[in-house]
Amino acid sequence: MSVIVDKDTKLVVSGLTGREGRFHGLRNRDYGTDLVAGVTPGKGGEEVDGVPVFDKISEAVTERGANTSMIFVPARFASSAIDEAIEAGVHTVIAITEHVPVHDMQKAYWKAREAGVRLIGPNCPGVLSPGKANVGIIPAQFFDAGKIGVVSKSGTLTYQIGNELKQAGLGNSSIVGIGGDPIVGSDFIDILDLYEADPETELIVMVGEIGGDAEERAAEHIAASISKPVVAYIAGFTAPPGKQMGHAGAIISGSSGTAEAKKTALEAKGVAVGKSPTETAQLAVEVLGQQSA
Amino acid sequence: MDLLEYQGKQLFARHDVAVPSGKVAQEVEQAVAAAEEIGYPCAIKAQVLIGGRGKAGGIKIAKNADEAREAAEAIIGMDISGPRGEGPFRVDQVWIEGGSDIESEYYASVILDRSEKKTLVMLSTTGGMNVEEIAEKDPEALVRRHVDPNGEFGVSEATELVEAAGVPADHVPATADLLVKLHAAYEAEDATLIEVNPLVVTKSGEIVALDSKVTIDPSALFRHPELEELSSAMHDDPQEAMAAERGLTYVKLDGDIGILGNGAGLCMSTLDVVAQAGGSPANFLDAGGGSKAEAIVDALEVISSDPKVKAILFNIFGGITRCDEVAGGIIEASKKVGLEVPLVVRLDGTNSEEGLAMLADAGLEDLHVEGTMLGAAAKVVELAEAGS
Numbered sequence: 001m002s003v004i005v006d007k008d009t010k011l012v013v014s015g016l017t018g019r020e021g022r023f024h025g026l027r028n029r030d031y032g033t034d035l036v037a038g039v040t041p042g043k044g045g046e047e048v049d050g051v052p053v054f055d056k057i058s059e060a061v062t063e064r065g066a067n068t069s070m071i072f073v074p075a076r077f078a079s080s081a082i083d084e085a086i087e088a089g090v091h092t093v094i095a096i097t098e099h100v101p102v103h104d105m106q107k108a109y110w111k112a113r114e115a116g117v118r119l120i121g122p123n124c125p126g127v128l129s130p131g132k133a134n135v136g137i138i139p140a141q142f143f144d145a146g147k148i149g150v151v152s153k154s155g156t157l158t159y160q161i162g163n164e165l166k167q168a169g170l171g172n173s174s175i176v177g178i179g180g181d182p183i184v185g186s187d188f189i190d191i192l193d194l195y196e197a198d199p200e201t202e203l204i205v206m207v208g209e210i211g212g213d214a215e216e217r218a219a220e221h222i223a224a225s226i227s228k229p230v231v232a233y234i235a236g237f238t239a240p241p242g243k244q245m246g247h248a249g250a251i252i253s254g255s256s257g258t259a260e261a262k263k264t265a266l267e268a269k270g271v272a273v274g275k276s277p278t279e280t281a282q283l284a285v286e287v288l289g290q291q292s293a
Numbered sequence: 294m295d296l297l298e299y300q301g302k303q304l305f306a307r308h309d310v311a312v313p314s315g316k317v318a319q320e321v322e323q324a325v326a327a328a329e330e331i332g333y334p335c336a337i338k339a340q341v342l343i344g345g346r347g348k349a350g351g352i353k354i355a356k357n358a359d360e361a362r363e364a365a366e367a368i369i370g371m372d373i374s375g376p377r378g379e380g381p382f383r384v385d386q387v388w389i390e391g392g393s394d395i396e397s398e399y400y401a402s403v404i405l406d407r408s409e410k411k412t413l414v415m416l417s418t419t420g421g422m423n424v425e426e427i428a429e430k431d432p433e434a435l436v437r438r439h440v441d442p443n444g445e446f447g448v449s450e451a452t453e454l455v456e457a458a459g460v461p462a463d464h465v466p467a468t469a470d471l472l473v474k475l476h477a478a479y480e481a482e483d484a485t486l487i488e489v490n491p492l493v494v495t496k497s498g499e500i501v502a503l504d505s506k507v508t509i510d511p512s513a514l515f516r517h518p519e520l521e522e523l524s525s526a527m528h529d530d531p532q533e534a535m536a537a538e539r540g541l542t543y544v545k546l547d548g549d550i551g552i553l554g555n556g557a558g559l560c561m562s563t564l565d566v567v568a569q570a571g572g573s574p575a576n577f578l579d580a581g582g583g584s585k586a587e588a589i590v591d592a593l594e595v596i597s598s599d600p601k602v603k604a605i606l607f608n609i610f611g612g613i614t615r616c617d618e619v620a621g622g623i624i625e626a627s628k629k630v631g632l633e634v635p636l637v638v639r640l641d642g643t644n645s646e647e648g649l650a651m652l653a654d655a656g657l658e659d660l661h662v663e664g665t666m667l668g669a670a671a672k673v674v675e676l677a678e679a680g681s
Contacts, residue, residue: 075512076515099511099512100512101483101510101512101513101516102405102483102485102510102512102513103480103483103510103513104513106405106410106411106412106442107442109410110410110442110443125612137612137613138612139611139612139613139642139643141643142612142642152558153558154556154557154558154559154561155556155558155612156554156555156556156558156559156610156612156614157556157558157559157561157562158558159610159612159642160559160562160610160641160666163610163641163642180557180558182405182407182485183405183407183410207558209557209558209561210561211407212407212408213407213408214407214408217408233562235558235561235562235565236561236564236565237564237565237568238546238561238564238565238567238568238574239561239564239577240544240546242375243544243577244511244544245544245557245560245561245577246542246556246557246558246560246561246577246579247557247558248510248511248512249407250557250561254425255425259565275565275569276562276565276566276569276666276667277562277666278665278666278667
């Protein structure tokens with residue numbers, strides 16, 4: 001098992017005819033993801049390396065059975081592509097696009113919730129289930145199949161931790177990048193629930209950063225509803241207040257959203273928090289060792 | 294993107310929210326002329342992006358031209374620090390506005406509630422304090438209402454809120470009308486925060502925004518060309534301005550170790566491990582997820598232009614980014630920039646072997662290659678200390 005993407009994923013990529021969309025879409029196919037279609041308005045009937053392109057996502061759903069959509073279009077068109085995917089009837093939408101206006105995302109969030117569609121991102125690296133499917137830009141070579149479910153706001157930080165786990169001989173059920181924007185389609189708690197229900201996942205590694213209170217709410221949720229061990233890492237202890245640290249959502253507002261507050265909230269609920277990516281991977285190794293002992 | 298008080302008030306005026314009339318000035322003479330035109334008493338207010346300006350001496354009332362001159366001389370060019378240690382910010386403009394006949398002071402705001410994914414409208418009849426103080430001292434007095442994501446925030450929703458906040462009956466319609474307009478401005482301008490503190494009721498019963506705090510979503514600036522223009526003029530710091538020009542994500546900090554990482558999360562984490570190793574980062578610089586050689590050259594130029602920097606750390610974990618591209622950028626940049634401080638490089642991930650071989654062949658002076666992130670942090674701290 002794994003979460004969100006697997007061998008049943010039938011992927012349609014909005015923006016497959018663009019430079020980035022093509023590069024990553026075809027990389028996902030090379031990994032073994034079932035890439036069934038691309039969508040670019042006005043380019044219906046074309047092909048990208050043998051993959052049929054449609055004008056609309058609904059055509060990819062009816063004609064090719066697409067059930068998962070990846071959004072790779074420029075930011076100003078992203079929310080309408082998300083809307084279109086939701087209306088077309090896919091069950092999962094994974095939005096990679098960065099710099100989507102937050103008001104647009106707020107509307108997309110509620111639209112997806114009401115339609116019962118799982119929305120991941122935006123501004124995220126996507127989802128990888130090692131050995132099964134890769135949807136997004138996660139470099140698969142740093143991750144092996146295994147027992148650890150990873151959920152993260154950050155791409156490269158996840159690769160760093162994943163690589164350290166791999167060197168320690170550990171692999172992953174899935175790696176889910178939820179994105180670093182102020183409003184994302186799925187939060188930590190949504191993904192924690194998926195890992196809790198996934199029989200293959202034995203440990204969850206959660207990678208957070210400054211801004212908002214998703215980590216604090218995750219701490220409450222872990223105490224109430226997650227039985228599997230969770231190890232966490234938080235980035236941004238040295239971030240000054242009021243400055244946006246790269247990700248749109250990574251900002252300390254007044255006195256809230258600090259790394260210290262997040263670490264304290266998680267530790268109060270019994271979650272081990274690593275000081276560095278390296279220590280976090282070591283903690284995961286220790287906890288899994290104790291589990292199997 | 295945060296707006297200065299007067300820019301926020303200009304935005305309010307575009308949405309029919311009443312604000313005192315005023316003028317902006319950069320020079321003392323200009324400020325005095327503005328005060329003469331506006332009349333006395335008038336307020337002379339430092340335009341900086343922090344709270345607590347009044348307590349820091351950045352707001353003064355003038356009753357005549359001499360006082361206006363004295364106030365402008367004191368405020369223009371002063372350095373103001375925020376209550377949480379933000380800044381200091383140099384004041385290079387003041388806003389001069391007419392006095393208001395205040396009967397009572399309220400607090401009003403429209404913000405993005407990230408937790409609930411909804412817009413939150415708040416009102417309190419206890420104005421003048423900051424919202425955290427109100428929430429702490431008198432939580433009942435702060436009335437909060439989420440806007441239904443499928444609904445609207447119209448007169449009836451606003452009236453319910455205003456009545457719940459205990460606004461006297463004769464001011465209810467005008468206050469509700471103002472909240473509707475603030476919410477409309479929030480929606481139309483892609484704001485993530487609009488705060489008015491104080492919002493005043495004048496003796497003639499008018500509702501006037503006496504201050505403004507406005508944050509605009511930078512990702513939505515393409516829809517607001519007039520705000521985009523303001524944003525380009527907003528970088529006081531030379532490195533921040535240089536980075537913005539080159540499309541790099543850079544934040545100035547006050548230490549002496551220059552840092553570059555690829556990806557925001559890894560970059561933040563790099564700052565943290567350098568601090569844990571006893572060092573003090575000079576900046577945050579995310580070279581981006583797909584960093585190319587050209588971006589590396591730009592980044593190194595920006596970092597090394599900061600005279601405080603005594604050593605530089607490049608922490609790259611190549612995913613999409615190829616380490617050989619990064620190595621090429623480092624070699625090119627060292628030739629072009631003529632680095633005067635040691636550079637520690639940690640390259641791991643995609644094509645790291647090729648990248649490391651390129652660096653070894655180039656034989657750059659004062660380049661230190663480290664195998665791990667923690668090792669690289671320790672090394673750069675050691676080199677920065679040796680250089681100070």
